[in-house]
Amino acid sequence: MNKFQPLDLYKRHALSIWLFMLWFAVIFILGRFELWRHIGVSHMKPLFADLHAVLSAIECHGRGVNVFETNPCDVASRVHVYGSLWLELGKLGLGTVHLFSKGFLVNIVFMAISVWLIKPSSGKEFIVSALILLSPAVTLGVERANNDLIVFSLLAGSAILFAKPGRIAQIFGLLVIYLSALLKFYPSILFAAAVIIARRNKKNFLIITVIAIGLFSTWLVTNYTEFLLVKAIVPKPLDFYATGARALLAYVGRPYPWILTVPAIWLWMGFMFLIATVSIILAYRLKLSGKSHTNSTLNYVLFIFGLLVLFSTYAINSNYDYRWIFFIFTVPLLFEIKRTALNEKLPRRLVVCAFIFALITMWTEALRATGLFGLVNINIFFNIGRSTFSIELLQQFMKELSAWGLFSVLFAFAIREFPRKR
Numbered sequence: 001m002n003k004f005q006p007l008d009l010y011k012r013h014a015l016s017i018w019l020f021m022l023w024f025a026v027i028f029i030l031g032r033f034e035l036w037r038h039i040g041v042s043h044m045k046p047l048f049a050d051l052h053a054v055l056s057a058i059e060c061h062g063r064g065v066n067v068f069e070t071n072p073c074d075v076a077s078r079v080h081v082y083g084s085l086w087l088e089l090g091k092l093g094l095g096t097v098h099l100f101s102k103g104f105l106v107n108i109v110f111m112a113i114s115v116w117l118i119k120p121s122s123g124k125e126f127i128v129s130a131l132i133l134l135s136p137a138v139t140l141g142v143e144r145a146n147n148d149l150i151v152f153s154l155l156a157g158s159a160i161l162f163a164k165p166g167r168i169a170q171i172f173g174l175l176v177i178y179l180s181a182l183l184k185f186y187p188s189i190l191f192a193a194a195v196i197i198a199r200r201n202k203k204n205f206l207i208i209t210v211i212a213i214g215l216f217s218t219w220l221v222t223n224y225t226e227f228l229l230v231k232a233i234v235p236k237p238l239d240f241y242a243t244g245a246r247a248l249l250a251y252v253g254r255p256y257p258w259i260l261t262v263p264a265i266w267l268w269m270g271f272m273f274l275i276a277t278v279s280i281i282l283a284y285r286l287k288l289s290g291k292s293h294t295n296s297t298l299n300y301v302l303f304i305f306g307l308l309v310l311f312s313t314y315a316i317n318s319n320y321d322y323r324w325i326f327f328i329f330t331v332p333l334l335f336e337i338k339r340t341a342l343n344e345k346l347p348r349r350l351v352v353c354a355f356i357f358a359l360i361t362m363w364t365e366a367l368r369a370t371g372l373f374g375l376v377n378i379n380i381f382f383n384i385g386r387s388t389f390s391i392e393l394l395q396q397f398m399k400e401l402s403a404w405g406l407f408s409v410l411f412a413f414a415i416r417e418f419p420r421k422r
């Protein structure tokens with residue numbers, strides 16, 4: 001029987017351990033000295049303010065207040081804009097008195113899972129991983145202890161279950177998706193992902209498809225009224241720290257108001273057509289370049305989960321930047337492709353492009369915080385003259401167009417690596 005060797009364990013996971021320690025140290029320093037705004041993170045008090053909104057809603061709900069209409073228990077009087085399942089946690093005695101301990105726990109679990117999924121295996125991968133995890137977009141979610149981090153952890157568990165060959169594990173994976181969709185509505189898109197992934201095994205395909213449709217139908221019927229209620233009151237950010245197709249439309253409409261006269265459905269269809277066209281062209285080129293590079297089922301499942309969550313929420317609505325935490329799901333497959341496509345230039349170059357696009361999107365708020373663009377003396381931006389407003393428009397265009405490029409590359413890889421039936 002082999003003895004436990006801590007040194008061997010450290011050697012195998014040294015980069016992951018150092019990545020976690022670096023991440024924790026940076027977050028600690030930002031919080032201890034309140035340096036959040038210097039890297040483009042909007043700080044709210046108290047720390048873990050988004051978790052405070054949920055815990056305060058639980059408290060007010062316990063007092064008989066309709067927290068979908070008013071929430072006097074919250075420091076900013078924010079109404080509850082999530083599923084009502086959160087409110088049932090009051091039966092466990094949770095409240096704002098537990099804010100720091102529960103916020104710390106949410107963040108530690110999220111950070112540990114993220115590092116475990118990424119597992120950098122080289123110095124270059126370590127640097128890319130650090131830039132992603134330390135980005136303002138991810139840091140915003142950590143600073144707020146936003147409940148997206150809880151959903152992230154649940155969906156990571158679901159992906160692990162789906163990657164297993166057993167039918168029972170995949171059914172439990174569907175149940176985790178169902179639970180996640182009761183907390184926040186966007187994970188419901190992953191019922192479709194489950195069907196896509198189940199295609200790789202013909203024996204399980206029919207059963208998983210029927211169960212996925214059944215769970216989705218149950219979720220929709222039992223939550224439809226609440227879905228409409230939350231849809232009407234959920235924030236739809238269009239300013240700083242926001243991202244999404246709606247946000248870009250608003251930015252374009254400021255210097256060019258005539259754009260807003262075009263029916264939104266036509267603009268949305270044009271956006272979808274552009275992403276689909278570029279993705280298909282790139283996927284075709286990838287197919288010509290060589291074989292599939294996916295050896296890990298878990299990496300592919302994570303990739304599909306992350307891509308569908310990101311794109312569906314981006315295309316349908318605008319979101320706060322912390323939604324980009326789900327890009328972490330796509331990183332393991334991108335690293336795997338980079339490692340295995342040693343003699344193929346196109347896949348490796350597209351992986352590099354994906355990371356560049358992602359870093360621009362996730363770090364743009366830091367550019368605003370440093371005032372870097374304010375040093376540029378250019379007379380005209382978007383026909384409205386040089387001003388802080390026009391500089392910010394340029395930054396937002398960079399952010400959103402990079403997201404478009406990122407989605408095009410990710411969908412190309414999703415098509416290219418689509419699993420064949422077994």
